[in-house]
Amino acid sequence: MLEKGYYDKADAIIESHGAVEASLIPIIQDIQSEYRYLPPELLSYVADKIGITEAKAFSVATFYENFSFEPKGKYVIKVCDGTACHVRKSTTILERIYSELGLSKEKVTTDDMLFTVETVSCLGACGLAPVLTVNDKVYPSMTPDDAAQLLQKLREEE
Structure with missing residues (x-):
């Protein structure tokens, strides 16, 4: 209740x-x-x-895929795995984020409820690939190192 x-x-x-x-x-x-x-x-x-x-x-x-019955973290990170992002190595970005946060496909939210990581089919920013969003703010042309730096910045804001 x-x-x-x-x-x-x-x-x-x-x-x-x-x-x-x-x-x-x-x-x-x-x-x-x-x-x-x-x-x-x-x-x-x-x-x-x-x-x-x-x-x-x-x-x-x-x-509707947008609705979730599971609590999400303060920062919802969506990593695009659409064609343009995928061919530009979005999976390595996702793997780095999982590694940095101790998450996986099965466990998508950190225990402290700070981060939730999701993959999406398309974010509609193919020309900026590979792309991820954090709470709907777009981060274009990402690399695994860029993603790790972004996570560190978000942690420091806490």
């Missing part, structure tokens, strides 16, 4: 969009934006509040 504050925040978000089925996606986008993930308990709560079944709400949330 989540703390009361989560439900209060969900109520405010629902109120801002209207408690109707058509508002499901913007509501859960705002919830995920607030918490960096979509707590399943809140999705059930939202479904009840807007008058749809839990099954429908979970069907929508699982259909």
